[in-house]
Amino acid sequence: MDHSIIELKGLTKRYGDFTAVDSLDLSIRKGEIFGLLGPNGAGKSTTILMMLGLTEPTSGAVQVCGMDSTVNPIEVKRRVGYLPDDVGFYEPLNGRENLLYTARLNRLSLSEATSRVDHLLERVGLRQAAGKKVGKYSRGMRQRLGLADVLVKNPEVIILDEPTLGIDPIGVREFLELIVVLSREEQITVLLSSHHLHQVQQVCDRVGIFVGGRLLAEGGVSDLSRALFSDKEPYLIEVGVDTVGLGNGADRIAAVAGAVRGLNHVVSVTVDAGKLCIGSEEDVSADVARIVVNAGMGLTSLMMKEYGLDDIYTKYFEGGEVYGKIA
Template sequence: MQQATKPGGHAIETTGLTRRFGTLTAVDHIDLTVEYGGIFGLLGPNGAGKSTLIKMLTTLLKPSEGTARVAGFDIVAAPAEVRRRIGYVPQLLSADGALSGIENLTLSARLYGLSGAALKPRIDEALRYMGLADAAEQLVKRYSGGMIRRLELAQAMLHRPAILFLDEPTIGLDPVACLSVWDRLRALNREHGMTILMTSHFMDEVDELCDVVAILHQGRMAACGSPAQLKAVVGEAASMTDVFTHFSGGRLDEDEGGFRDIRRTRITAKRLG
């Protein structure tokens, strides 16, 4: 796999990025800069604005106010150019259980515009890289949770994006599967220069993987820095859980979410087995 192509400037840059739903301001004037080549963590309680922010950055939702450039292109003026340069793995299922692994990848490749002589080598490479070559012909409904997540990563990397967006990449996975996904993410970042922006509610995952962390609270930026910097602000021997609690208003119960959040989490955990 070749190095991800990096346009000039920043991987992500937002100025006053805002999204309103009627009278509710879900994302409130976010100024954010993400450099190329790192793993960036986006944290916050459910309802803090993480998903809305990611939907805007991946061109799935237009902002109400402000601007953002992703991989060098404006998300409103040039959404197609942004989409060509990003990969996105949502929390909910993006692989078809009724198809085999190779069939899922073939479908994804065609959606990305890959065809001809380059198609099969690209798919074979993605399967090998994610450790799925031996399971390529199996139906995805027979995959373990960790295998499904790795297949979804393979789908997202087929077109060699400069930036990969991940929404809760290890939710519902057992500890062994989590470690496997962590290894793949580190490799994508280290060996192929892929910039990764990920959300997570697992503080050990954030501490282990992320170079920089931003914490949202009530749609606003509450803090941004490396895990070590943020822990130093909170106090001696502080953990990332302490950091999260401090900057999210000191109410970890918010992280439990409402009915829809709990239902979504349980559905995801169930399908990942």
């Protein structure tokens, strides 16, 4: 995933005295799932509109699939699929008829359109509902049909704007799993705009945090966690051990704690009620488990907490400070 398929440089959009997007620099690689995070009014939707050539930037440059979205908006739209938070369909038509209509608008021949539509209905799990009128579809079914709709033209990039709003938890999980499969198997680049942090963390390779029109941070969740919480030990590991029948249990635990302290990246080790609490800069859980087992002790539990997207997001809102970008 070395090739950048989206390049934004100094991208700015002003409406009078109001700056919706402020000097945005962003590079998204081919086949990557990138999450745009931020509250309403943060600049996410305006950024998407500029990528699609639906609004012109005040200054800066935007390139999608190697083309300037401002100069060649039609060409960009041919290669990019966009799924808004509420998809519009012809409700008296069934799902298959709606997709065939989109395929014909994209100049696919009837035979090619029929083949592709049937394939996509199968892919998004709507084959059984293909003959059902869209007006009778649930919210989750409409979003699945919307995903099939943007895939009809075989895009290189798909942009999803709050795609899981109003979908039940099972539907959300299945939708996100489908997004991951599309990215991994077909190398489709996915731009996911959302404020549902746990969903973004599940599927995105990298995230960008938007506040007040500015991109405050970008990077992988682990990288951002290490950069922000290095003073708090980004990995916290709790290990339960069993010394029953071994004798001198406290001494054995103390010896194991000493061995763990000697591991690279370990910052702190404490013993509390027969448990080891370890703070480290990297994930050393496998090495810790090996030390416990080699010492002849029972390993009863091993839990690791890594600071997640909730913690990172909250940190960036403390004073609205710009902390920087993590590549």
